[in-house]
Amino acid sequence: MIYCDKHTRILVQGATGNQGAFHIDLMNQYARSVGGAGVVAGVTPGKGGQDVHGVPVYDTVREAQAAHDTEASVIFVPAGAAADSIMEAADAGIETIVAITEHIPVHDVMRAVAYARSCGSAVIGPNCPGLLSPGECRLGIMPSPLFQRGPVGVISRSGTLTYEVVDELTRAGIGQSTVVGIGGDPVIGETFVDCIERFSEDSLTKAVILIGEVGGALEIEGAEAALSLDLPLVAYIAGISAPKEKRMGHAGAIIEGGEGDAASKIQRLEAMGITVAARPSELPSKIRELL
Amino acid sequence: MKLLEYEAKKVFSTFGIPIPASILITSATEASGACQKIGGSVVLKAQVDVGGRGKAGGILMATADDADAVATELFQKEIKGLPVKEVLVEERLPIQKEYFVSIAIDRSTRSPVILFAEAGGVEIEETAGERPDAVRSAHVSPLFPEVPGFILRYLTRGCEKEIIPVISALYRVFREKDALLAEINPLVVTPAGVLAADAKLIIDDNALARQGITANRDLTEREAEAEAHGFSYVELDGSIGVIGNGAGLTMSTLDLIAHHNGAAANFLDVGGGADSDRVMHAVRLVASDPAVKVIVVNLLGGITRCDEVARGIIAAGVSQQVIVRLAGTNEAEGRALLEGAGYRMLDTMEDAVVAAVLEASS
Numbered sequence: 001m002i003y004c005d006k007h008t009r010i011l012v013q014g015a016t017g018n019q020g021a022f023h024i025d026l027m028n029q030y031a032r033s034v035g036g037a038g039v040v041a042g043v044t045p046g047k048g049g050q051d052v053h054g055v056p057v058y059d060t061v062r063e064a065q066a067a068h069d070t071e072a073s074v075i076f077v078p079a080g081a082a083a084d085s086i087m088e089a090a091d092a093g094i095e096t097i098v099a100i101t102e103h104i105p106v107h108d109v110m111r112a113v114a115y116a117r118s119c120g121s122a123v124i125g126p127n128c129p130g131l132l133s134p135g136e137c138r139l140g141i142m143p144s145p146l147f148q149r150g151p152v153g154v155i156s157r158s159g160t161l162t163y164e165v166v167d168e169l170t171r172a173g174i175g176q177s178t179v180v181g182i183g184g185d186p187v188i189g190e191t192f193v194d195c196i197e198r199f200s201e202d203s204l205t206k207a208v209i210l211i212g213e214v215g216g217a218l219e220i221e222g223a224e225a226a227l228s229l230d231l232p233l234v235a236y237i238a239g240i241s242a243p244k245e246k247r248m249g250h251a252g253a254i255i256e257g258g259e260g261d262a263a264s265k266i267q268r269l270e271a272m273g274i275t276v277a278a279r280p281s282e283l284p285s286k287i288r289e290l291l
Numbered sequence: 292m293k294l295l296e297y298e299a300k301k302v303f304s305t306f307g308i309p310i311p312a313s314i315l316i317t318s319a320t321e322a323s324g325a326c327q328k329i330g331g332s333v334v335l336k337a338q339v340d341v342g343g344r345g346k347a348g349g350i351l352m353a354t355a356d357d358a359d360a361v362a363t364e365l366f367q368k369e370i371k372g373l374p375v376k377e378v379l380v381e382e383r384l385p386i387q388k389e390y391f392v393s394i395a396i397d398r399s400t401r402s403p404v405i406l407f408a409e410a411g412g413v414e415i416e417e418t419a420g421e422r423p424d425a426v427r428s429a430h431v432s433p434l435f436p437e438v439p440g441f442i443l444r445y446l447t448r449g450c451e452k453e454i455i456p457v458i459s460a461l462y463r464v465f466r467e468k469d470a471l472l473a474e475i476n477p478l479v480v481t482p483a484g485v486l487a488a489d490a491k492l493i494i495d496d497n498a499l500a501r502q503g504i505t506a507n508r509d510l511t512e513r514e515a516e517a518e519a520h521g522f523s524y525v526e527l528d529g530s531i532g533v534i535g536n537g538a539g540l541t542m543s544t545l546d547l548i549a550h551h552n553g554a555a556a557n558f559l560d561v562g563g564g565a566d567s568d569r570v571m572h573a574v575r576l577v578a579s580d581p582a583v584k585v586i587v588v589n590l591l592g593g594i595t596r597c598d599e600v601a602r603g604i605i606a607a608g609v610s611q612q613v614i615v616r617l618a619g620t621n622e623a624e625g626r627a628l629l630e631g632a633g634y635r636m637l638d639t640m641e642d643a644v645v646a647a648v649l650e651a652s653s
Contacts, residue, residue: 079497080501103497104497105469105495105497105498105501106396106469106471106495106497106498107433107466107469107495107498110396110401110402110403110433111433111434113401113433114401114402114432114433114434115434118434143619156539157539158537158538158539158540159537159539159540159563160535160536160537160539160540160591161537161539161540161542161543162539163591164540164543164591164640167591167618184538184539186396186398186471187396187398187401188401189401191399211539213538213539213542214542215398216398216399217398217399218398218399221399238539238542238543238546239542239545239546240546240549241542241545241546241548241549241555242542242545242558243525243527246525247496247523247525248523248525248538248541248542248558249523249537249538249539249541249542249558249560250538250539251496251497252398253538253542262546278550279543279546279547279550279641280543281639281641
C-alpha cells in the first residue's frame, strides 16, 4: 500500500463541520475494524478544547502536532480557507495532506501545492475523495464496504467512477492495494506519476489501473512512468463523447484549444503499448491478464 | 468565464498596459461620432466570444466617411452564429512589428507558464516551425509574487525594452484577477510605443465571487438554472437525458450511450449526497429540454440514499420515461418505491444505458 497504513495517525482539519465530523466517525469506525490508529486529533480555528466523536479538537495544527505528532491530514475546510489549511499542515511537517474540498481557486491551489512540496509534503487533491488501503487505512471519504485487499493499485481523477470500478473489481474477486483519488481540478498535488512511482516500490502492488478523463496530459505522463518502471498498467479514459471547451463537472475536465480530448489520449496510450479499456466493465478482465 | 476584448483591455489598462484609443458602441449610428473623436481611420471590432473573429468577418476597417455604413454592415452580421450587439471602434495603428505574449497554467508543472514569440497575429505556429528560437517559454514559481528579472530578460532578449514592463503587468493581471489565461496577441510596436492590440482574459470560475462577478455569462439559460441548484450541467445534441452523481461516472454514462449508438441530450452531475428535493429538480430540469425523449439516472454512492433518490424521481412526475440504476444505501427500499410507481430499475449502468438507447430509438 502507498501513502498510509494501519499505523498512520490522522489529523482532520475542519473537524467540527458536518462533513468533517461525519467522516471522522467513519474513518475511526474503519480504523477500529482493522486495528489501525485512525483519527487522533482535529483542528477548527476557534473550536479548540471541544471534541468530535471523542477526538480532541485544537485551534491550530501546531498545537495538535505538539500533542499527537500526526502523519497525515484530511482537509474538509471550505474553499475560501482550504489552501491556507494545506499550507498550515505542510508548515507543521505533516507528510501526507489530503484535500477533499472542491471549488478552491486554482491560483490558491498552485501556491499551496508549491509551498507544501517545498516542505517535503505530498498533497492529494484537492477536489478528491482521498485514498483507501483495504485492511489498513481509510484516509478520506471512500465507501469502504466496496473494497477488498489485493494486488491492484487504482489511481483516478474521479470519485464515484472509481467506486464503480472498485465494485466491479471486488465482485470479480480482484482486490486492491491502495485506491487513490487524485482529484478533478486542473492543478493537483500528487499526479499519476507520483502515485506510479510509489506503487512501483510497493511489494503488495502487482499492477495498476489508471482512470483518467478529458483535460491535460497527466495520463500520458503517468503511463510513461509506468513503462519506464516496468509496472503493468491498464487505463480507462472517460469523456470520449465530451464536447470541446465545455467543463464536464470537474474544473479540470475540459478540452482546451483542441488538446486533452479522450480519443487522442487513448490513441497515444495505445501507441505506447498500454491496454485501454473501452468501458469500465472491461477493466477486471483486462487487469487480470496482467496479474 | 471569458471576458470580451473591450472588458479585458479595460482590465489590462488599469494595470498599466498601454491600449489603443477606443470607444464602445451599441448601435451603428454612433460609429461616425466615435470615429471623429478618435481621429483618422479606425478598426471596427465585433465584441463576440469566438476564435478566428477576423477571418469570420468580425473586424472591418473604416474612416469617418463610411463608419456608419460599415458599422451597419457589422451589426447585421452573425459571427460564427453569434449576433453582434457591441462594437469596439478603435484607432488604426501604424504597426512596425508584432509580438505574442500569453500566460497560462501548466498542469504538469503546477505553475504559470509565460509564452513569448517574436511574431504575432495568426502566424505564431508558422514562426515556431521556421524559427524555434523566436518562440520562448518560461515557468514562474507560484511562490514568486512577480516575474523575476532573469525570466523577463530571457524571454525578451534582443527585443524592445518596452516589452518588459508589459509582461510584468500582464503577470500581475494574471495573478490578481485569478486568470486561467491572460494573452496579448498581437502586442504591437508603433512609433508611439508598444500597445496591446487585442486582449484575452479568462477568469477561474471558482474565483468569480471574490472577483466581484455575480453571473457567469458563458452559460445557457438552462445551464444557469442548473448552476443555481448546484448541479454541473452541459447541454448536448441528443435525445437521452442523463443524470449521474460525480463527474467521472456521469461522463462515463455518456460514453456508454455513445458506445451503444445513442446520443445524450445533456450531462448533469447532481453532486454528492443528493436528497429527494435535489433529485426532483434535476429530473425536471433535464425533462424541460424538449429534445429529451427518455431519461437515464445513474447514481452510485455511499452517502446517497436510494429511497431519497426514488422519492425525488417520483415527485418530479415527468412525462418522459425515467430508467434508473441505483446502488448504495437503502437500495431495496428505493427499488420497491420505484417499482411500485411503475418505474424501471436496472442493476448495472450498462443495462440502464442499453434500455434508454432502445427507448430513444423507438
